[in-house]
Amino acid sequence: MITYQIERRSGVATYMQIVLQTRQALRLGVLAPGDKLPTAKEVVETAAINPHTVLKAYRELEREGLVELQPGRGTFVRRGLGTAGTASHAPLRAELTAWLHKAEEAGLDAEDAAALFDACRAEVFAAAGTPRTGPARH
Incomplete structure (x- = not known):
């Protein structure tokens, strides 16, 4: 089951x-x-947010056809x-984790590393002709 991590200062x-x-x-x-998502009550208890906020999020996910409220x-x-074969992403995940450790050792904080990653991702996918769908992190 997913546990939501709310960043109050994120601006999102x-x-x-x-x-x-x-x-x-x-x-x-x-x-x-x-899979069942946590109930609004469970999210409220773990994230200390308003239940209407959870319901608004779930309605948005339902509108997108990703979830069904029963x-x-x-x-x-x-x-x-x-994508099919998500398990095959393990080597990429390991490389990315190693890169993040190097970024941290170089003095970058999480936001700096994310900004650098996002800039490189935009360059690579723009060069490949793949449309950019928005930020990868949130």
């Missing part, structure tokens, strides 16, 4: 942080079709976003 609306973290979990295969049962994942 709380409901959108839930949406973005859910999308990321779907893309990475942490969540799969049929009254009395909960909110369930309808479809994933990950």
Whole structure:
């Protein structure tokens, strides 16, 4: 099950942080079709946020066709976003983790490293002709 981490100083609306973290979990295969999302009450207890914020996020995810709200049962994942063979991403993840350790050793903080990654990602995918879909982190 996913646990939402709310960054109050991020400048990103709380409901959108839930949406973005859910999308990321779907893309990475942490969540799969049929999985149940935490209840609004569970999110409120762990993240100390308003239940209406959670419901707003879940409605947005439902509007996108990613989840299905089943009254009395909960909110369930309808479809994933990950590519086939997410497990094959392990070597890339290891390389990226090593790069992040090097960035930290070079004095970059998390935001600096994310900005550098985002800039390089934009360059690589623009050169490859792949449309940029927005920031990779949130």
